[in-house]
Amino acid sequence: MLNIADLPEASTALLFNVSAGAPDLRSGNCRANVLHTAASDAMRTDALAQVLVQKRWDDLVMIVGTHAADQSYAEAMRRSLTKFGLRLEGEKTWVFDADMRRNAAQEVPLFTQDFGDYDALILADEVHDFGRYVLYNTWAARPVVGSEGLSAVAWSPVIEQWGAAQLQSRFTEQNGREMNAQDYAAWAALRTLGEAVTRTNASDVATLRGYILSEEFELAGFKGRPLSYRDWNGQLRQPIAVAHLRALVAQAPLEGFLHQVNEMDSLGLDRPESMCEVFE
Missing domain, CATH: 3.40.50.2300 (Response regulator)
Known part of the structure; x- marks a missing residue:
């Protein structure tokens, strides 16, 4: 991921990490041209x-x-x-x-x-x-x-609420298998771009990136609440399913785990914990 992000031709691109969960990619080794739809470890x-x-x-x-x-x-x-x-x-x-x-x-x-x-x-x-x-x-x-x-x-075939059953069935019909967390992250990346292009009527990276990281951006992600990006490290805020192979047991953040800005920021590196400086 870092080797690609550091290529000269990638300096003006917008990249999406859909698979790597390493927290350091959202902290000391973050890159301004990388957004993360994959949930961090x-x-x-x-x-x-x-x-x-x-x-x-x-x-x-x-x-x-x-x-x-x-x-x-x-x-x-x-x-x-x-x-x-x-x-x-x-x-x-x-x-x-x-x-x-x-x-x-x-x-x-x-x-x-x-x-x-x-x-x-x-x-x-x-x-x-x-x-x-x-x-x-x-x-x-x-x-x-x-x-x-x-x-x-971040995603499981057992998630069926919030309209997710329709997303699951469409994916299975198209691909002949169930949707996993990496599939969901790739879908979220493409939906992010589609949403940004539609709302801004623009195609240049600077405009799209600015809108994606703004407070105005929201993504309907079939998780019961709108998703957005953390403007300090490019991580997609999203609820996390706690499940076994047959059923969803809970979805975090759980009730009672509060945050002064956004309850989903109780999951993963919060702004004071992240050493990412390139987004500032």
Whole structure:
């Protein structure tokens, strides 16, 4: 993303990040020509942390994978837990390289036994390497959340309210599969451009970018409230679904989690937390 954004020919372009969740892209490594329709890892982990607070699941443990995406998610999760007054009681790194299809029922209980008792187990497995084998194989019968189980995602096929069922069905009919979070981010990017062009009757990047980052811009995103962009780092404000494979459980920000400007800014890096300066 950064290599593309830093190309000379991209200096006068407007780019959309539809897949990378790294918080640093919205902070110290932000770029003025990059807007983010993909939810950041921090937005997703903040959403999950709000649910943990609401359910009073405050005795937490976490298993972290070794991939870069796993590490980024785990770091965002630690930050979110601190932000909402929670903390980890235990953490382990997943280091198995055996075939878990045969060994999960034996290895996972032993691996999780020394966690003792807890309210919920957080999985940082963004590449979906091992998490599916942890479900229902833990030593203690407790909820699994994070990258597997109860997950915070920008979009899920189980979202059907707010007119989303029509968007889901149109996508499935056209593509022969269900719509995922990256698909939604790409759709939101194109809808953003369409909305900006329609409202401004312009096509130059400076005018479109200025309008997109202004208070006048709103995007109908099938999430129950209008979406807008944070003018300090180019991140699309959006509710985050907390769901499992079969149903939507909650949508963050949850009731009671307030913000002095916009409740959706309780998810992810707020203005004082972001070190992005190129948007000022």
